[in-house]
Amino acid sequence: MQQKKVTIHAPATVANLVCGFDVLGMCIDAPFDVMEVELINTPEVIIKNTDSYHLPTAPHLNAAGAPLLELMLSFNKPIGFKITSNKNIKPGSGLGSSAASAAGAVVAANYLLGNPFSKNDLVRFAMAGEKVATGIKHADNVAPCIYGGVTVIRSIFPLDVINIDAPPLYVTVVHPQIEIKTADARQILRKEVLLKDAIKQWGNIAGLVAGFMKKDVNLIANSLEDVIIEPIRSILIPRFDDIKQACKNAGALGGGIAGSGPSIFMLSETKAIADTVAQVMQHTYTEIGLPHFTYVSQINNEGVKIIQS
Amino acid sequence: MQQKKVTIHAPATVANLVCGFDVLGMCIDAPFDVMEVELINTPEVIIKNTDSYHLPTAPHLNAAGAPLLELMLSFNKPIGFKITSNKNIKPGSGLGSSAASAAGAVVAANYLLGNPFSKNDLVRFAMAGEKVATGIKHADNVAPCIYGGVTVIRSIFPLDVINIDAPPLYVTVVHPQIEIKTADARQILRKEVLLKDAIKQWGNIAGLVAGFMKKDVNLIANSLEDVIIEPIRSILIPRFDDIKQACKNAGALGGGIAGSGPSIFMLSETKAIADTVAQVMQHTYTEIGLPHFTYVSQINNEGVKIIQS
Structure with a gap:
């Protein structure tokens, strides 16, 4: 039987890394969000927030919801997701709060579907969450959140993410x-x-x-x-x-x-x-x-x- | 008996490498200059050109001479050098002609003295040749000429050269x-x-x-x-x-x-x-x-x- 539900940790990320404005990003262990994602049979995204940040629950206005809508468009069967989100990364902290929601949602969804999408695909979907949250499609938080380590976003269109294995600082x-x-x-x-x-x-x-x-x-x-x-x-x-x-x-x-x-x-x-x-x-x-x-x-x-x- | 004379190949270099203006440089196999450097007992630099480029032979005006004058200032005994230079890298080609003269001279001199200076020291001396030839102390040709491969000049003052071992393209x-x-x-x-x-x-x-x-x-x-x-x-x-x-x-x-x-x-x-x-x-x-x-x-x-x- 196909697995229906998964719990994930979506970590904070540090974009720019001082000298790499809009290009570098780094994933860190703390803080992190906890998110439960469930595969459902109806083609919709249902969002439930258990934290106190009052983020929008309409999927197209939500940093986790918008990427899932993109992912669903690229999947060849009608599917849907229910998300229960408990954010520890405060929105507006500069620590990639919206990116954690976006990256967490698509990584979990991909896992539940049997990993049909590449990490690059997931970054592309997740950028839709950044668009919702910040007005701009950027990848310097979602890419390190999905790849881990330090990432170079050499280009957004076309997307070119370079993953660097960093020392354990x-x-x-x-x-x-x-x-x-x-x-x-x-x-x-x-x-x-x-x-x-x-x-x-x-x-x-x-x-x-x-x-x-x-x-x-x-x-x-x-x-x-x-x-x-x-x-x-x-x-x-x-x-x-x-x-x-x-x-x-x-x-x-x-x-x-x-x-x-x-x-x-x-x-x-x-x-x-x-x-x-x-x-x-x-x-x-x-x-x-x-x-x-x-x-x-x-x-x-x-x-x-x-x-x- | 101490060795008195050496013949060297000083290769061409490509500065900037397209996206690394003033920062990246790369050493290549051809063309290259041939230079003979002799250790002499009088504290002077004697330059003889066997090519047809009519480069100045007064050491402080010559891209190989000026770096040797710097090196001599840093060495604690009175020494001098005689250079016989046969350039194949045409001045003004964009291929690091002055850098080859400067780097070749200081690497040869260092060898004849038993290698008392580090590669970073040699880059510092060699930049005096670039100052003579181009009016600016820059290292994006002399550094790859001395280190080989691809070099990043992160900073000139203080000098920070990062050596990268490049694939054999x-x-x-x-x-x-x-x-x-x-x-x-x-x-x-x-x-x-x-x-x-x-x-x-x-x-x-x-x-x-x-x-x-x-x-x-x-x-x-x-x-x-x-x-x-x-x-x-x-x-x-x-x-x-x-x-x-x-x-x-x-x-x-x-x-x-x-x-x-x-x-x-x-x-x-x-x-x-x-x-x-x-x-x-x-x-x-x-x-x-x-x-x-x-x-x-x-x-x-x-x-x-x-x-x-």
Whole structure:
């Protein structure tokens, strides 16, 4: 008998990775969403939220629902899905909340159907969720969420995702409880950049990709520099420069804004350093009375995980 | 007895590699310069040219001499060198002619001194030759000439060279006999670029680096795209677009302007394709009566080579 229901973990992701705006993304272990997906016989998507985020339940307006509608169009039999979603990744955190919903839904659905679709197909479907949530089809969260590890989105049309197996670095994330809309974070960027800055940026992204592939932590540390986006976007994040410097002083390799913020991420070589980095972050935001969450985990080379079936 | 004299091959290099302006460089087997370097007891550099290029022989004005003066300053004993240079890489070809002189001289000198300097030191010395020849200290030719293979120059100050072992692809080069001054080729570039173009470019450089490291020829082919520099500089090279398209039609993976031109390079998977690509290039330039040279060789993973000692 065909399996009808599955429970999955859909992890958070960090887009941009400092020097790879709109191109790089990384999957991390925590936080993650838990989602139950059930195959049903009627050609519809039913969404039930068990969290308190009041996300829309109409499938074409939902980050998990829209990708499933795309997937259903590409499948040659009439099928439907019922989703029960319990989100831990807060929408608007910069940690790929909508991507986790989108990627989790399509990976689960594909599993229930006997995996007829490739990972690239799933990324394509999942981008429909990003379109619903952010207004733009982008893959720098959904691709690492589906592939795991670090991904390069060389191109969206046609889709070209390059998967890089990253070293098992630790990731500390702080999510200050302020809201930055992705659309706003995009709008404050300049449409033109200096050629000399662009050259510096592509030197760094080339260095970061080589650093991950060679598992060279010094090269990774040196390449985590952004002269184009961070100087503008960091203005929206309280105490950004102080936190970044203090985390590096505490031993972090480097880091920056997660996606369009407001979360900040830092990479470290050991759990002990990553824990200290979390304390540094907590200290700074406690000092100014800004509520926040921190997460310490590792780069996740697996992506969305089937945990119960 | 200490060895006093050595003969070396200093190979041509292709800077930029299409999507890596000022950051990527690649060493190739042909053409190459032959240089004889002799250790002498007087603290001076004596230069003798046996070719017909009439390059300056005053050491501080010579691309091989200036780096040796730098090297001598860093060595703790009074030494000198006599160079006899026979250049095959024509100055102004875009194939790293000055870099071959600079890199060849310092690698040979280091060998004669018992290798007291690191490759990074040698790149630093050799950049003095680029300063003499082009007015700017840049490393995207001297670094691949010294390291071999493909190099990423993540940063010049401080110098950060990343060496990538590239797959043994074939390289076809055509050098049309027109002159493009590096300074002119630089001046026609815009100082600002569109952010969306820069993003495309850093997606491609990330893809190209990953492609070389994964030895994935499709990824290399797809990443060899330049939306920023090539559309401007290619105007200076007769029939550039036609040649590029015809070479791809003949099976080349891709390619573009070598350095600041006028040479054009193309990568291919086999010698047979690389030879056909050379014929395509010859055909186009013969058709319009433009004298030219072609070279078919391979990516050179060794760099400057001691051939007789």
